[in-house]
Amino acid sequence: MAQITESVPRSSNKPKSAIGALFRRLLRSRTGMLGLVIVVLVTLIAIFAPLLAAHDPAKTDIMNRLVPPFWLDGGNMSYPLGTDNLGRDVLSRIIYGSRVSLLVGISAVLLAGAIGIVMGLLAGYYGKAWDFIIMRLVDSFLAIPSILFMLIILAVMGPSLMTLILVLGGTSWVVYARMVRSETLSVKERDYVRSAKAIGALDFRIIVKYILPNVISSFIVIATLNVASTIIMEASLSFLGLGIQSPDVSWGLMLSDGREYIATSWWVATFPGLAITITVLGVIFFGDWLRDVLDPKIKD
């Protein structure tokens, strides 16, 4: 009998720290860890850009234009990754460019997420007219080629960092709205939501305390992965001349500048391209790992 009393649920042994448990699981996933390291590294580079960059990214030096990277003939250690057609240091420009990429990538996703979550919750929770109107709006956004839409808005408003964020965020919210709506539809039928209605909770409380926390994990996963595609989108728009304008730097703009010299001075376009690839890969690895961890069906 003594044994029986001892085998009562022993969940109280250690106070579990959720973040600690997450971190232990992160250590077990190699790609997840690699993703995290890359994301943290790029973030640190962006934050400490002025300390890390040896040169002013906008400073031109015609005497030293198109200097190759240090390991090639004619290269030297003061321009480790060479210079571009105006003699600007490629490494310093990449370091500063990370700021724009991350800022645009994260802000646009946050903006899109905020719009998408609100729209999705309204459509999913209230249904009927709300659902009809919001979902037709979503459909019409999906029907317009988003790149065309962005080009028109950027052309009208004039390119700047702010418009870039608004345009990228304002066109991609539909994805989140659809996802949050469908999750809301399934969560609101659960018994615990009915129990909230039974105690007389107001709609606002039910949405914020019952629906939102139970749909947010899917959102986090999609949002993380979309940071990657937004970084690429920013690069594409800057490449087309509709994004960041000189003297500001972004990786997309650097690609665009280097395009003409790709045959003779490959390094001008290649290194910013590599920076984009590595960052996006890092974010994707991290997002994939997050998806595995937040999926309640996969428990350790």
Added chain:
Amino acid sequence: MTISAEREVIVEVRNLKKHFEMSNGFLKKTKTTVRAVDGLNFKVYEGETLGIVGESGCGKSTTGQLLLGLMEATEGEIYFRSTDLASMNKEALRKARKDLQVIFQDPYSSLNPRMTVGELIGEPLVVHGIMRGKALRERVIELMQLVGLREHQYDRFPHEFSGGQRQRIGIARALALNPKVIVCDEAVSALDVSIQAQILNLLNRLQKELDLTYVFIAHGLPAVRHISDRIGVMYLGKMVELAGRDELFNNPLHPYSHALLDAVPIPDPKFRKEHELIEGEIPSPSNPPSGCRFHPRCPYATAKCREEEPEYREVLPDHFIACHHPLLDEDTSIVPATH
């Protein structure tokens, strides 16, 4: 057994109906109406436990949700004391919910996984602005002790508990507002048999201590036998028989109740009896049979049963039934009719 004479009516349901419109087929052109609850009349007396039983799809859970105001009735009235819940506006209904609470079937899906035990139990008090801060915490701990949970479990999450303990959390949450009536929607059927007994005992004790009225919904008669004072049997959205517990078990008058009781196995190998098993499946509530809804499966059905719907009436004191051929004197008077 004249319960009605002594006690006050706390909930009364009159001609309650809930129909669901379903559209299907190409371009949603075909419309079918599912008559989940189709004309219910019953009373619940203060302090009693009314059991409601029936097969899946008979509308018993819908009835529970209608009583709680979680669903809007298509037709009919639900009186709580003397106010009609069905005619209330949203805000008045929200306030009235203080008196009517629910315990759900599945303790794994009825507790928000992102809230702690303390939050879950205290939430009704917060929602109605009754308590906050220290008083709230004290009240929650009092409720936890009342249902057999311990104070140190205050900050735990539901997933750290077993099914029985979770059901205790659900019960404490339902009790927080000092309700008068609690609808137990299959409150124990998801639990192990040994845990079921514990929870039923807890519910019994709480009923005595707090003067509660229960509407206990279940799919089998044995589940409600120990806790109910009166039992109602539902079939296809209608009440077919309603009587005191002992009366119903000893003297079932409706062929359906009779068959349900017959279907209960008796744990004695020496005791074997001829089962009068009812044949067939429960018909679809979207296309119920004509006349008496039970006639296609009834061994006593006659032409009258096919054509005329039997009236729900009090055939014996406190014994209601809807049948043309009640089994009033079982052994002699009723001869199975030829179909």
